[in-house]
Amino acid sequence: MKTLKDKKILITGASKRIGREFALAAAREGAFIFLHYSTSEEEARKTQQDIREAGGECERFQADFRDPQQAIPIFEKIFAAHEMHALVNNASIFMQNTLRDATLHDWDVHHAINLTMPFLLTQTYANSPCSTSGRIINILDWRALRPGKDHFAYTISKAGLVALTEASALSLAPAFQVNGLALGAILPPSDGGDTSNIIKQVPAGRWANLDELTRTFLFLLTAPQYITGEIIHVDGGRHLV
Numbered sequence: 001m002k003t004l005k006d007k008k009i010l011i012t013g014a015s016k017r018i019g020r021e022f023a024l025a026a027a028r029e030g031a032f033i034f035l036h037y038s039t040s041e042e043e044a045r046k047t048q049q050d051i052r053e054a055g056g057e058c059e060r061f062q063a064d065f066r067d068p069q070q071a072i073p074i075f076e077k078i079f080a081a082h083e084m085h086a087l088v089n090n091a092s093i094f095m096q097n098t099l100r101d102a103t104l105h106d107w108d109v110h111h112a113i114n115l116t117m118p119f120l121l122t123q124t125y126a127n128s129p130c131s132t133s134g135r136i137i138n139i140l141d142w143r144a145l146r147p148g149k150d151h152f153a154y155t156i157s158k159a160g161l162v163a164l165t166e167a168s169a170l171s172l173a174p175a176f177q178v179n180g181l182a183l184g185a186i187l188p189p190s191d192g193g194d195t196s197n198i199i200k201q202v203p204a205g206r207w208a209n210l211d212e213l214t215r216t217f218l219f220l221l222t223a224p225q226y227i228t229g230e231i232i233h234v235d236g237g238r239h240l241v
């Protein structure tokens, strides 16, 4: 029995990497995937095709989150037309900067993509007459709960997403469950940054298996309704160091 049979799930930034893994895992459990992408059209097409070849259903659509006012009407139409089982706020940018050198542009673009869009999507989903209940999963980072010196604008935007997760869980209860997945060393950064020191600081001593990630993701998509406002770390213990 497929646990998500015919459930509609919208995943942002799902063309490749972690978002693609989420999309394929949910589709294998029978979900209908609304696959958002921004620039990776080829990868989005391939993920859609892979989902369909595995017997799943998938609709893909493009939106650039740097301009939330342009992006949000695209989502309003989708939420107005479909009863959505879940919204997954996965799309993100991750750039290296510090408190001393981050520019206003760095700050604005990280906040627009990593925080403002999740806020507006949460609001659009919750206010949609089609979806009177549902689930929201915000994809976080262990750094969001242990802010440090690196990736400054990113970390602050993800810390805001932790606050959004908890405030939304309270604001939208009992109709919506809102939870977070705080990730650690899952895939090397897409910016090609140096990864040689990453594992030294992970108590588990290795990168995650993608299966460990998707099993936790599927758990949150089907978890008991009494679980809300929770943040689960999938980071091999990195947040404890």
Ligand SMILES: NC(=O)c1ccc[n+]([C@@H]2O[C@H](COP(=O)([O-])OP(=O)(O)OC[C@H]3O[C@@H](n4cnc5c(N)ncnc54)[C@H](OP(=O)(O)O)[C@@H]3O)[C@@H](O)[C@H]2O)c1
Pocket (backbone or CB within 6 Å): 012, 013, 014, 015, 016, 017, 018, 019, 036, 037, 038, 039, 040, 041, 063, 064, 065, 066, 089, 090, 091, 092, 093, 094, 113, 139, 140, 141, 142, 182, 183, 184, 185, 186, 187, 188, 189, 190
């Ligand atoms: N990788 C890890 O090990 C790790 C660790 C900790 C936390 N995380 C979190 O896990 C999630 C997925 O990580 P990832 O490494 O797979 O992410 P990623 O590859 O860096 O980015 C995911 C997607 O975000 C989309 N995106 C970027 N800029 C956008 C924009 N302007 N408008 C709309 N979408 C945009 C991209 O879509 P297009 O490609 O279509 O442009 C991209 O494919 C993120 O939230 C990240 O913070 C990941």
